[in-house]
Amino acid sequence: MSTIAETKTYLNYVNGVWQTSSSDEVIASINPANKHEVVGNVQSSTKADLDQAVAAAKEAQKAWRKLSGADRGNLLFKVAQVIEDNLNDIAETMTREMGKTLPEAKGETNRGVAILRYYAGEGMREVGDVIPSTDSSALMFSKRVPLGVVGVITPWNFPVAIPIWKMAPALIYGNTVVLKPATEGAVTAAKIVECFDKAGFPNGVVNFVTGKGSVIGQGLAEHKDVNAITFTGSNQVGQGIGRTVAGRGGKYQLEMGGKNPLIVAADCDLDLAVDAAISGGLKSTGQKCTCSSRVIVQSSIYEEFKAKLLDKVKDIKVGNGLDESTWMGPCASEGQYNTVRHYIDKGLEEGAALLIGGDQPDGYEDGFYVNPTIFDNVTSSMTIAQEEIFGPVLALMKVDTLGEAIDLANDVEFGLSASIFTKNIDHILTFIDDIEAGLVRINSETAGVELQAPFGGMKASSSQSREQGQAAKEFFTTTKTVFIKG
Ligand SMILES: NC(=O)C1=CN([C@@H]2O[C@H](COP(=O)(O)OP(=O)(O)OC[C@H]3O[C@@H](n4cnc5c(N)ncnc54)[C@H](O)[C@@H]3O)[C@@H](O)[C@H]2O)C=CC1
Numbered sequence: 149m150s151t152i153a154e155t156k157t158y159l160n161y162v163n164g165v166w167q168t169s170s171s172d173e174v175i176a177s178i179n180p181a182n183k184h185e186v187v188g189n190v191q192s193s194t195k196a197d198l199d200q201a202v203a204a205a206k207e208a209q210k211a212w213r214k215l216s217g218a219d220r221g222n223l224l225f226k227v228a229q230v231i232e233d234n235l236n237d238i239a240e241t242m243t244r245e246m247g248k249t250l251p252e253a254k255g256e257t258n259r260g261v262a263i264l265r266y267y268a269g270e271g272m273r274e275v276g277d278v279i280p281s282t283d284s285s286a287l288m289f290s291k292r293v294p295l296g297v298v299g300v301i302t303p304w305n306f307p308v309a310i311p312i313w314k315m316a317p318a319l320i321y322g323n324t325v326v327l328k329p330a331t332e333g334a335v336t337a338a339k340i341v342e343c344f345d346k347a348g349f350p351n352g353v354v355n356f357v358t359g360k361g362s363v364i365g366q367g368l369a370e371h372k373d374v375n376a377i378t379f380t381g382s383n384q385v386g387q388g389i390g391r392t393v394a395g396r397g398g399k400y401q402l403e404m405g406g407k408n409p410l411i412v413a414a415d416c417d418l419d420l421a422v423d424a425a426i427s428g429g430l431k432s433t434g435q436k437c438t439c440s441s442r443v444i445v446q447s448s449i450y451e452e453f454k455a456k457l458l459d460k461v462k463d464i465k466v467g468n469g470l471d472e473s474t475w476m477g478p479c480a481s482e483g484q485y486n487t488v489r490h491y492i493d494k495g496l497e498e499g500a501a502l503l504i505g506g507d508q509p510d511g512y513e514d515g516f517y518v519n520p521t522i523f524d525n526v527t528s529s530m531t532i533a534q535e536e537i538f539g540p541v542l543a544l545m546k547v548d549t550l551g552e553a554i555d556l557a558n559d560v561e562f563g564l565s566a567s568i569f570t571k572n573i574d575h576i577l578t579f580i581d582d583i584e585a586g587l588v589r590i591n592s593e594t595a596g597v598e599l600q601a602p603f604g605g606m607k608a609s610s611s612q613s614r615e616q617g618q619a620a621k622e623f624f625t626t627t628k629t630v631f632i633k634g
């Protein structure tokens with residue numbers, strides 16, 4: 149039975165006011181652990197709602213950019229504190245809305261707080277360089293200035309961290325924002341925007357409009373008053389956004405898929421590699437763009453690695469992320485569940501051998517659960533070795549040499565993250581040089597991003613730009629070169 153009648157409805161936030169959409173329609177956000185539970189309703193917004201939000205952001209930017217970096221930073225420190233004070237509620241909402249386990253949701257919310265504090269500090273750091281002029285009586289310097297209004301289009305897999313790692317740098321460098329989250333994470337995102345409201349941001353600096361990607365996301369990409377778009381999500385949507393924004397001369401940044409390899413060399417600590425494959429491949433139910441989906445193992449240790457992996461994976465407890473005993477929650481939505489099931493069928497059809505999983509755990513039919521799944525005998529031409537699955541599915545691939553392993557690792561369109569387990573320094577150096585990935589990890593799982601370092605991929609994984617750390621300054625500002633003649 150549906151619980152829609154008792155469900156809270158979340159509003160858009162435009163120019164500092166919580167308001168309904170002009171459509172008078174809402175979209176339900178469902179609990180993937182129990183499809184009969186509606187976590188909240190969010191506005192199904194229209195182009196007119198979006199226009200209002202963009203106009204508010206454009207107007208607010210005039211005063212926001214004039215504030216000192218320190219003043220903007222103080223507001224970021226405040227919102228970090230409000231989020232920290234509400235951490236348990238936000239994390240629990242996240243688990244109910246998109247299924248990740250509660251400890252992971254708490255960790256992600258804490259990460260959001262840390263990102264805000266990092267960028268709050270940026271308000272007191274340099275925004276340019278003095279460059280010697282050929283004219284000895286002149287002063288020449290560069291000055292970073294904001295872009296204007298930034299459209300933030302985010303996915304559901306990190307409903308707190310991703311909006312924050314895009315909004316915090318946008319705001320500190322003097323831009324205003326319009327956030328459009330994925331519906332499957334929109335209630336959690338609304339709770340984050342409530343924290344911005346409580347922290348006392350000026351009206352119009354942060355705006356929040358929920359709705360269909362094809363209407364609000366596309367509307368942001370097309371909007372002449374949106375100076376830049378920052379996007380994380382699928383390749384198909386990202387490429388479309390890139391073309392649209394480039395076509396009207398805007399700036400864009402796309403963070404998209406991965407098909408990340410984990411190479412297990414014969415000389416490595418096998419137990420560590422097994423743990424990394426499990427953690428990197430199956431945490432968050434495999435729904436990270438950095439998750440390990442191809443495990444490439446040297447033939448001399450292949451059988452031993454496989455036995456150790458299966459021995460641990462068979463004990464993984466799948467269940468509702470709110471239960472303390474659960475290690476892995478459900479897929480985030482019915483659509484995602486169907487995608488994962490499609491890839492499992494494809495793996496079987498194309499001749500991969502299913503070692504474990506591939507099915508639903510018994511007694512969990514009300515949720516979008518898939519057991520941890522491992523395929524053996526996977527070859528590079530198979531669909532499950534090429535396309536992003538975004539689910540708890542590992543593909544085991546056998547190679548004889550390290551050179552073969554790196555060639556196989558690079559034989560995909562993506563290049564986000566890659567890791568190797570080895571004790572051999574020559575292997576490490578070769579891997580660092582030859583692997584085609586934006587994140588190169590040695591003796592560590594493929595997932596794991598530090599907020600102070602550049603994050604992004606090579607090849608089809610990103611638009612070649614980088615997020616987070618100091619790299620964010622590149623994207624969220626433009627440069628004026630100033631020449632002053634005395
Ligand atoms: N790189 C990553 O972290 C992510 C990758 N994905 C990949 O994408 C697949 C599909 O997931 P989805 O949620 O459907 O991703 P998606 O790319 O459709 O959605 C991401 C965001 O883009 C918006 N959007 C959708 N259509 C749009 C359009 N035409 N113009 C502008 N914005 C639009 C969505 O509303 C959402 O806010 C997953 O199976 C996974 O492979 C999904 C989420 C995150």
Ligand SMILES: O=C(O)CCC(=O)C(=O)O
Pocket residue numbers: 305306380435436437438595596597
């Ligand atoms: O691994 C991480 O922490 C970040 C992953 C990510 O950015 C994503 O899945 O979109």
